[in-house]
Amino acid sequence: MKSVRTVACPLCGGEGFVYTEWFAGQPVPGSETECPECEGLGRVPEVLEELSGPEPASRSEYGTALLAEWVRAYREARRRGLSPEKARRAAEDEVWGFEELPF
Numbered sequence: 800m801k802s803v804r805t806v807a808c809p810l811c812g813g814e815g816f817v818y819t820e821w822f823a824g825q826p827v828p829g830s831e832t833e834c835p836e837c838e839g840l841g842r843v844p845e846v847l848e849e850l851s852g853p854e855p856a857s858r859s860e861y862g863t864a865l866l867a868e869w870v871r872a873y874r875e876a877r878r879r880g881l882s883p884e885k886a887r888r889a890a891e892d893e894v895w896g897f898e899e900l901p902f
Contacts, residue, residue, distance in 0.1 A: 806845045808837035815841035838874065869894045 807813035811834035818826035833839040872893040876886035 804845055805842040808834055808841055808843045810834055810836040811841065813841040815839045865894060 808815075811817050815834055815837065816831040816839065817834050818830050819832050820827040820830035834841070837843050869890050872890035873886050876889040877883070881889060
């Protein structure tokens with residue numbers, strides 16, 4: 800098991816975006832795009848130390864696929880501008896079909 804913390808992204812310097820076009824050593828305004836390293840968050844995990852103890856139980860292949868699908872749905876919802884809480888609910892609805900009952 801690893802102990803981690805988040806630190807400023809080394810690629811974008813914590814800004815969450817990078818410039819894709821440069822002219823004469825200066826970034827071209829309007830050429831910003833989401834940082835591929837931190838996916839626009841500006842922060843990345845940093846491993847502090849290995850902790851001793853048993854490793855967590857491995858996920859089944861089906862469970863791992865569902866988790867990956869949830870992460871994809873969550874990121875898509877965040878890209879659409881939803882808050883983290885609303886994006887979480889949207890991802891759960893899409894992947895696991897959670898919906899409020901009409902009664």
